[in-house]
Amino acid sequence: MKKTTFLLLLISICFVSERLQAQESTEKEAKNSISISLGHTHVIKGVRDGKNQWLALPSWAIDYNRELNESWYVGLHNEIITEDFEVKSAKEEVIERTFPVSMVAVVGFRPKEYLSFIVGGGAEWAEEETFQVIRLGVEPAFPISDYMELVIGAMYDFKINAYNSWSISFGVARKF
Numbered sequence: 001m002k003k004t005t006f007l008l009l010l011i012s013i014c015f016v017s018e019r020l021q022a023q024e025s026t027e028k029e030a031k032n033s034i035s036i037s038l039g040h041t042h043v044i045k046g047v048r049d050g051k052n053q054w055l056a057l058p059s060w061a062i063d064y065n066r067e068l069n070e071s072w073y074v075g076l077h078n079e080i081i082t083e084d085f086e087v088k089s090a091k092e093e094v095i096e097r098t099f100p101v102s103m104v105a106v107v108g109f110r111p112k113e114y115l116s117f118i119v120g121g122g123a124e125w126a127e128e129e130t131f132q133v134i135r136l137g138v139e140p141a142f143p144i145s146d147y148m149e150l151v152i153g154a155m156y157d158f159k160i161n162a163y164n165s166w167s168i169s170f171g172v173a174r175k176f
Contacts (some may be wrong), residue, residue: 026067030175035151037061039169041079047086047094047131057081061153061169065108073108075134078122079167095162100126102157104135115140124159129158149173 039059046055058083065075081100089095106120118137123130138153144150153169 007122013098014062017039020061021037024148030147031067033065033149033173033175035063035065035149035171035173036152036167037063037151037171039153039166039167039171041081042166043087043163043165045087045088045131045163047088049163054086055087057083057085059167059169061167061171063173073110073116075108075120077104077106077122079104080104091161096128098127099166100124102133103158104133108139114142118155124157131160131162144172147175148176 001018021027037060037142039061040056041059042056043057046053048055053142059079059080061077063075063077065073078101080099081097082099084096084098086094086096086127098161102122102124104120104122106117106118110116118135118138118139122135123156124133135155137156139151141149141151149172151171151173153167153171155169156164156166158164
């Protein structure tokens, strides 16, 4: 009986020790994350059937981030709007956009454990024309497990000499 109790105690200690080591290595090694999000991009100066109209366009985002330390990270945020649309530019010209894709290099600051502020620059490509983009955003993330997070993004994109848009998205991030 004593041998069985001792053996069970030894196995339990080994199991707990292994779990603690796995948690420590997870925290140290999980510096990368990739997320996929579904959202809506809002264009205030949209044009539909020749009339000015606020447009809410479906979009997908795939983002990669690399932690530099506990507060800072860099990333590459990519978005595609899955509809064609027209918009009035800053010069009041009507611009057509066919499935625009944006790629923005970002720097994120995390003042709290699950809240990030983002700033970055990049470009938005479409069949018709390419625009430079400056992005500002906020991105809270809520842990689901050791490796997964629920991500909510709110971004504002300034398309230089073109139009502006804002988006809200919900997604899942995988840390590795």
